Amino acid sequence: MIDQATIERIIDAAHISDVVSEFVTLKKRGVNQLGLCPFHNEKTPSFTVSPAKGIFKCFGCGKGGNSVNFIMELEQLSYPDALRWLAKKFHIEIEEKEESQEEKALKDERESMMIVSAFAQKYFSRFLLKENEGRTIGLSYLRERGIRDDIITKFELGYCPDGKDTFTQAAQREGYKMDFLEKTGLTIKRDDWVRDRFGGRVIFPVHNVAGRVIAFGGRTLTNDKKVAKYLNSPESEIYHKGRTLYGIYQAKRQMTNQDKCYLVEGYTDVLSFHMAGIENVVASSGTSLTIDQIRLIRRFTPNITIVYDGDDAGIKASLRGIDMVLEEGINVKVLPLPRGEDPDTFARSMSASQLAEYIKTNETDFIKFKTQLLMGTVENDPISKARLINDIVRSISVIPDNITRTIYIKECSRLMDVQEEVLYTEIRKIQNKQSEDQTRKDLQALQVQAAKPVVPAAEKKTANPFETEEREILRILLKYFHHEVFEIEDEATKEIHTYTVGFYVLSELQNDGLVSVNPIVRTMIGAMEQNVDNKDFDPIKFFTQYPDQEVSQYTSNLLAEKYIESKRWSKSGAFIETEAELLYLLVPKLIQEYKLKNVKVLLKKIEHQINEANKNNDSEKFMEYMTQFQNLKKVMKELSEQLGFRTIS
Numbered sequence: 001m002i003d004q005a006t007i008e009r010i011i012d013a014a015h016i017s018d019v020v021s022e023f024v025t026l027k028k029r030g031v032n033q034l035g036l037c038p039f040h041n042e043k044t045p046s047f048t049v050s051p052a053k054g055i056f057k058c059f060g061c062g063k064g065g066n067s068v069n070f071i072m073e074l075e076q077l078s079y080p081d082a083l084r085w086l087a088k089k090f091h092i093e094i095e096e097k098e099e100s101q102e103e104k105a106l107k108d109e110r111e112s113m114m115i116v117s118a119f120a121q122k123y124f125s126r127f128l129l130k131e132n133e134g135r136t137i138g139l140s141y142l143r144e145r146g147i148r149d150d151i152i153t154k155f156e157l158g159y160c161p162d163g164k165d166t167f168t169q170a171a172q173r174e175g176y177k178m179d180f181l182e183k184t185g186l187t188i189k190r191d192d193w194v195r196d197r198f199g200g201r202v203i204f205p206v207h208n209v210a211g212r213v214i215a216f217g218g219r220t221l222t223n224d225k226k227v228a229k230y231l232n233s234p235e236s237e238i239y240h241k242g243r244t245l246y247g248i249y250q251a252k253r254q255m256t257n258q259d260k261c262y263l264v265e266g267y268t269d270v271l272s273f274h275m276a277g278i279e280n281v282v283a284s285s286g287t288s289l290t291i292d293q294i295r296l297i298r299r300f301t302p303n304i305t306i307v308y309d310g311d312d313a314g315i316k317a318s319l320r321g322i323d324m325v326l327e328e329g330i331n332v333k334v335l336p337l338p339r340g341e342d343p344d345t346f347a348r349s350m351s352a353s354q355l356a357e358y359i360k361t362n363e364t365d366f367i368k369f370k371t372q373l374l375m376g377t378v379e380n381d382p383i384s385k386a387r388l389i390n391d392i393v394r395s396i397s398v399i400p401d402n403i404t405r406t407i408y409i410k411e412c413s414r415l416m417d418v419q420e421e422v423l424y425t426e427i428r429k430i431q432n433k434q435s436e437d438q439t440r441k442d443l444q445a446l447q448v449q450a451a452k453p454v455v456p457a458a459e460k461k462t463a464n465p466f467e468t469e470e471r472e473i474l475r476i477l478l479k480y481f482h483h484e485v486f487e488i489e490d491e492a493t494k495e496i497h498t499y500t501v502g503f504y505v506l507s508e509l510q511n512d513g514l515v516s517v518n519p520i521v522r523t524m525i526g527a528m529e530q531n532v533d534n535k536d537f538d539p540i541k542f543f544t545q546y547p548d549q550e551v552s553q554y555t556s557n558l559l560a561e562k563y564i565e566s567k568r569w570s571k572s573g574a575f576i577e578t579e580a581e582l583l584y585l586l587v588p589k590l591i592q593e594y595k596l597k598n599v600k601v602l603l604k605k606i607e608h609q610i611n612e613a614n615k616n617n618d619s620e621k622f623m624e625y626m627t628q629f630q631n632l633k634k635v636m637k638e639l640s641e642q643l644g645f646r647t648i649s
């Protein structure tokens with residue numbers, strides 16, 4: 001049990017931005033921060049953090065809450081355990097009473113498995129460093145391989161004693177249940193015998209993104225060919241090989257800082273890179289890269305360099321699944337090592353600066369690599385060459401970024417001695433097919449006419465004095481477009497007609513000819529006008545999925561704003577929760593404010609023109625502007641009175 005005072009201290013210390021940015025790269029977007037959601041797969045960020053409110057919200061999957069909720073969700077922890085996680089992270093001492101047996105038993109299975117794994121890691125580490133067997137066998141092996149003590153500590157390496165079930169017995173003595181020892185694979189149990197899975201092996205704990213131990217790899221120290229060199233934890237409730245990357249916890253900060261990630265194959269490769277001062281490195285641990293692993297990397301950086309062994313198997317392994325990587329919008333480079341070297345031996349054979357230099361000169365982009373590799377085998381065979389071209393063009397066509405594609409085409413044309421035009425034609429064929437499919441899908445999903453955005457780039461820079469008001473109007477429209485809150489009585493028939501927020505706002509804007517200088521706003525208003533009577537039109541869905549990224553992003557930002565208390569509403573004494581109920585008051589007020597602001601801006605302009613006319617002794621112009629000025633003043637007074645302000649004349 002954690003006492004209330006401690007909970008408050010933890011929540012105070014754990015700022016939402018700090019907590020979230022441990023896992024997600026956040027970019028500033030107005031008063032909020034935006035990133036790719038860790039809870040669902042997305043390519044366009046809709047995951048929003050509001051530092052002011054201390055909350056996060058994903059507009060893709062709907063998850064949201066404070067920093068404790070974030071950790072609970074991400075790490076699948078209970079409330080108290082999420083608090084403990086945060087306390088550890090922000091160095092806050094927790095005062096809590098010892099857990100009872102019942103409380104221990106209540107913990108869910110996952111958590112129990114993580115706790116057993118954490119115990120095992122500590123046990124193995126202590127055994128490696130403190131016990132005679134661990135030191136003479138395990139530690140001396142690691143030292144022999146040149147692995148420094150700081151790296152041993154950083155990766156929490158260990159050693160499992162070489163007895164039948166020494167570890168299992170120790171764990172049971174400490175009160176850990178056989179059930180979870182078995183489920184984590186630490187203990188192998190059959191009807192009549194029990195033994196440690198990793199007995200006599202050097203241990204590499206596998207951490208998840210948050211730094212908790214979820215699995216182990218064990219390396220044998222015997223030369224017995226019949227014994228597997230590496231043994232790994234089996235798949236379990238907490239460990240899914242295809243969703244894990246070895247070293248991700250130790251790499252994530254530098255992955256963000258360097259905006260790049262090296263992908264190697266094994267545990268020792270990762271360690272050697274760290275020793276050479278390169279920390280943004282992860283290993284897929286023998287499996288070929290999975291889509292989940294790519295997305296895990298993508299949370300921190302879109303740039304991957306695949307480092308591969310200089311043998312044929314290594315090359316083949318690094319080619320597998322590359323299209324999948326490209327498709328995720330990731331930039332792939334490859335770093336070939338000299339024949340006979342693996343990342344481990346290679347990194348250890350040179351100094352940090354030599355390694356950095358080698359990387360700089362030898363890193364090549366993937367298309368070049370693949371082309372060079374395959375060209376040698378097909379040179380004199382036109383059919384094979386055509387197939388190769390098709391293969392590579394297909395790889396290029398999935399790259400989402402235009403510029404990157406262009407660069408690859410140039411490179412490919414040069415290397416394969418094919419005209420660029422031929423390649424472009426091939427790519428267009430593939431893309432046309434893809435975009436047709438996509439369009440059909442979009443239309444089916446939306447079932448509304450999409451107004452094609454016309455957004456000339458030059459216009460975007462125009463300063464917009466009405467930004468605050470327009471954002472608020474759009475936010476209200478997105479949220480309450482179909483809400484019927486206004487009514488009007490037909491004077492002849494005495495019938496009451498209701499109409500929607502969307503209809504009210506759009507006709508008000510139209511009647512006064514108010515048009516935004518912001519092309520995004522114009523696009524959105526235009527599309528809404530077309531759909532004002534369309535009951536199936538879902539503005540939030542429509543604009544968050546809008547093909548123009550500027551519009552969809554603008555929309556996500558707008559939607560996130562509702563979590564920041566609107567000054568306007570709180571000043572009037574109303575809380576954000578009652579917004580929907582107050583629409584009949586709020587919406588007309590908002591429109592009037594917008595009009596008032598327009599009048600004010602216009603007045604300023606006319607004032608300037610009056611001064612100019614006066615200076616030039618142009619009495620005709622002077623009178624004309626003065627009349628306009630007086631009329632506008634009248635309009636302003638009326639609008640102000642409607643808003644309940646007193647005008648200062």
Ligand SMILES: [Zn+2]
Binds near residue numbers: 038059062
């Ligand atoms: Zn999400």
